[in-house]
Amino acid sequence: MKLLLIHADVFEYEVKEKALPHPEEVNEERKKLKVNDVLVVFTTVEKDDEDDIDYVIAEASKAIEEVYNKVSPSAILIYPYAHLSTELASPSKALEALRRLEDKVRERGYVVFRAPFGWYKAFTLRCKGHPLSELSRTIKVKERKIEVEKEEETAEKSEYRLIEPDGTEHHIVLERIDEYEVLDKYPLLKQFILCEELGKKPHRPPEHIRLMRKLELVDYEPASDIGHFRFYPKGELIKDLLEEYATQIAIKDIGAMKIGTPMLYKLDEPDIAEQAAKFRERDYRLKVGGREFVLRFAGDFGLFRMMKTTIMTYRQLPVRMYELAPSFRLEQSGECVGLRRLRAFTMPDIHCFCRDLKQGMEEYARLFKYYAKLADAMGIDYVVVFRVVKSFYEENKEWIKEMVKGVGKPALIELLPRMKHYWIVKHEFQFVDSVGGNAQLSTVQLDIEDSERYGIYYVDEHGEKRGCIIVHSSMGSIERWIYAMLEQAAKDIVKGRTPKLPTWLSPIQVRIIPVSSEYLKHAIDVADALEKHGFRADVDDREETVSAKIRSAETEWIPYVVVIGKKEISQGVLSVRIRGKGIVEMKLEELVKRLEEEVGDKPRLPLYTPKFLSLKPRFV
RNA sequence: GCCCCGGUAGCUCAGCCCGGUAGAGCGCCGCACUGGUAAUGCGGAGGUCCCGGGUUCAAAUCCCGGCCGGGGCUCCA
Numbered sequence: 001m002k003l004l005l006i007h008a009d010v011f012e013y014e015v016k017e018k019a020l021p022h023p024e025e026v027n028e029e030r031k032k033l034k035v036n037d038v039l040v041v042f043t044t045v046e047k048d049d050e051d052d053i054d055y056v057i058a059e060a061s062k063a064i065e066e067v068y069n070k071v072s073p074s075a076i077l078i079y080p081y082a083h084l085s086t087e088l089a090s091p092s093k094a095l096e097a098l099r100r101l102e103d104k105v106r107e108r109g110y111v112v113f114r115a116p117f118g119w120y121k122a123f124t125l126r127c128k129g130h131p132l133s134e135l136s137r138t139i140k141v142k143e144r145k146i147e148v149e150k151e152e153e154t155a156e157k158s159e160y161r162l163i164e165p166d167g168t169e170h171h172i173v174l175e176r177i178d179e180y181e182v183l184d185k186y187p188l189l190k191q192f193i194l195c196e197e198l199g200k201k202p203h204r205p206p207e208h209i210r211l212m213r214k215l216e217l218v219d220y221e222p223a224s225d226i227g228h229f230r231f232y233p234k235g236e237l238i239k240d241l242l243e244e245y246a247t248q249i250a251i252k253d254i255g256a257m258k259i260g261t262p263m264l265y266k267l268d269e270p271d272i273a274e275q276a277a278k279f280r281e282r283d284y285r286l287k288v289g290g291r292e293f294v295l296r297f298a299g300d301f302g303l304f305r306m307m308k309t310t311i312m313t314y315r316q317l318p319v320r321m322y323e324l325a326p327s328f329r330l331e332q333s334g335e336c337v338g339l340r341r342l343r344a345f346t347m348p349d350i351h352c353f354c355r356d357l358k359q360g361m362e363e364y365a366r367l368f369k370y371y372a373k374l375a376d377a378m379g380i381d382y383v384v385v386f387r388v389v390k391s392f393y394e395e396n397k398e399w400i401k402e403m404v405k406g407v408g409k410p411a412l413i414e415l416l417p418r419m420k421h422y423w424i425v426k427h428e429f430q431f432v433d434s435v436g437g438n439a440q441l442s443t444v445q446l447d448i449e450d451s452e453r454y455g456i457y458y459v460d461e462h463g464e465k466r467g468c469i470i471v472h473s474s475m476g477s478i479e480r481w482i483y484a485m486l487e488q489a490a491k492d493i494v495k496g497r498t499p500k501l502p503t504w505l506s507p508i509q510v511r512i513i514p515v516s517s518e519y520l521k522h523a524i525d526v527a528d529a530l531e532k533h534g535f536r537a538d539v540d541d542r543e544e545t546v547s548a549k550i551r552s553a554e555t556e557w558i559p560y561v562v563v564i565g566k567k568e569i570s571q572g573v574l575s576v577r578i579r580g581k582g583i584v585e586m587k588l589e590e591l592v593k594r595l596e597e598e599v600g601d602k603p604r605l606p607l608y609t610p611k612f613l614s615l616k617p618r619f620v
Numbered sequence: 621g622c623c624c625c626g627g628u629a630g631c632u633c634a635g636c637c638c639g640g641u642a643g644a645g646c647g648c649c650g651c652a653c654u655g656g657u658a659a660u661g662c663g664g665a666g667g668u669c670c671c672g673g674g675u676u677c678a679a680a681u682c683c684c685g686g687c688c689g690g691g692g693c694u695c696c697a
Contacts, residue, residue, distance in 0.1 A: 204691090205690080220690090275697095332694080422697090543655095547660085552659090553657095554657095577657060583657065
């Protein structure tokens with residue numbers, strides 16, 4: 001319900017013609033009215049209000065009373081006014097709501113008039129023009145819907161199992177997790193259960209917020225919306241490396257085809273509207289040229305549209321599609337915490353279109369395996385959670401156990417009594433951060449409902465159109481991986497160990513420090529040699545002492561620091577300070593070999609900051 | 621959305637309780653030092669104390685209102 005409240009010196013209306021086929025009946029005396037010193041309440045009853053009229057009436061009368069007390073008019077006039085909203089309630093419900101609102105306000109002892117409903121009316125209004133003379137209120141039905149959903153969830157409770165890396169299965173009851181000795185072996189999993197499943201949230205801000213700024217990676221941007229971040233050069237480099245690696249896994253390992261689809265969709269397109277409806281108030285909407293659009297909150301929008309007109313035959317399946325694109329979700333303002341949850345983020349999504357359940361399960365296991373590879377490459381320890389429809393689990397237990405064994409980690413299994421969503425099995429790689437909070441990284445979902453509902457088909461052996469099994473998946477947002485990487489490092493700080501980033505993701509992999517400007521040329525030569533091999537090396541050419549330069553390199557978490565002076569030049573060796581380990585003398589080739597081993601097949605990008613430290617601006 | 625906290629130099633913050641010329645560290649600039657594995661020394665520049673109103677001889681400081689930000693809670697097909 002929308003209310004526009006105007007405190008008027010005078011308000012006068014006169015009924016003209018019918019605006020609806022069956023307007024409210026009015027006697028002669030209600031056809032014309034003139035009131036002085038009146039609070040005019042232009043009122044629009046909206047579609048959503050029908051869900052809980054009692055609530056809306058109660059809130060609206062409260063709002064009116066509140067304004068009344070502030071401006072003290074001598075009367076109230078409720079005026080039906082359809083033009084405050086685009087989603088109107090049905091006329092009968094609207095009239096009912098207005099009548100009840102009138103009664104409710106009158107009950108409270110005010111002088112109330114109500115203009116007739118369903119008529120075109122002429123009116124004149126003289127607004128008093130004081131600061132409180134023009135106000136608006138919006139009343140939304142919400143609370144009750146949520147309660148209803150919660151009831152449904154608790155109605156049928158899930159059972160839980162724990163599968164150890166060797167395949168041993170345990171029944172567990174979440175509320176009694178302290179009683180299971182087996183869980184003591186897996187503290188991360190236990191913490192995850194406490195936080196995610198039992199709702200015991202941490203009370204401290206996660207460490208990555210401090211680190212992302214300290215390392216000059218990422219920062220808040222107050223000029224944008226909440227949850228939209230700025231990336232400094234080093235952060236942008238990490239983001240690009242991760243995107244590159246995600247793409248590499250998608251294309252080379254998984255064999256997907258990379259596509260691109262629009263960011264913006266028409267809300268009046270039926271399939272878009274249907275998907276958007278599921279998301280309720282979590283999407284970004286904008287109006288352009290009188291048309292309503294929605295920003296993509298997932299990759300499905302454009303992909304499914306594309307697949308609708310794609311001709312696929314049974315010989316081509318599984319068809320795997322990959323997209324790496326920004327998504328936007330209007331998460332609640334209070335829920336956006338650093339990089340843990342954003343309103344704008346970059347999603348690598350893969351969808352596999354399969355012939356049958358068997359092929360779907362094969363694809364599922366492949367995705368599972370390669371998503372684990374990404375986490376391993378980043379040095380991130382994660383928790384595995386499967387959510388499975390019970391009957392499916394009983395029949396395919398071994399298939400799940402094989403995956404669990406493959407990653408060598410225990411898995412929590414939630415058994416759902418029956419199908420609740422479109423998937424029959426899904427898993428999540430969950431991360432537990434330095435303060436005990438958690439976030440989902442990647443997920444794979446096996447959708448066994450026929451793809452026909454999306455209008456997606458393939459042609460079978462007999463030339464017939466058939467729906468397929470869809471495996472939906474996301475490698476997890478790039479920003480969230482950065483969160484996990486920083487939090488993983490923060491856990492080392494807590495344990496008193498030297499925090500590090502994986503070498504392939506370090507914005508500067510090698511820092512060369514000449515002992516004095518005399519050795520600058522040699523330092524540049526070493527940096528150039530490393531650069532030729534595809535590594536990122538810069539030179540600290542500032543007029544500082546060696547100690548000060550070492551300190552800078554350490555605070556930047558640079559994995560290799562090379563000091564070059566007289567000794568190194570005469571002996572032809574490098575003095576290499578390895579982060580967290582100490583100083584080792586080695587030849588340039590040995591350093592290159594180490595870097596090759598550590599970076600391996602991961603992407604290599606050049607420095608995003610100047611080669612000479614003296615030329616680098618300070619961002620934070 | 622709700623609750624709590626915050627906004628003072630580029631950054632991190634002190635000063636506010638108890639009103640009286642605006643502070644520190646880091647960073648930045650300059651000078652000296654040609655340096656050996658976590659901070660060389662000295663000097664300098666830099667401020668709409670978030671905005672508006674009120675109280676007062678006088679407001680960064682007290683009061684009221686607002687804006688912005690952060691955290692927590694709720695939520696997360």
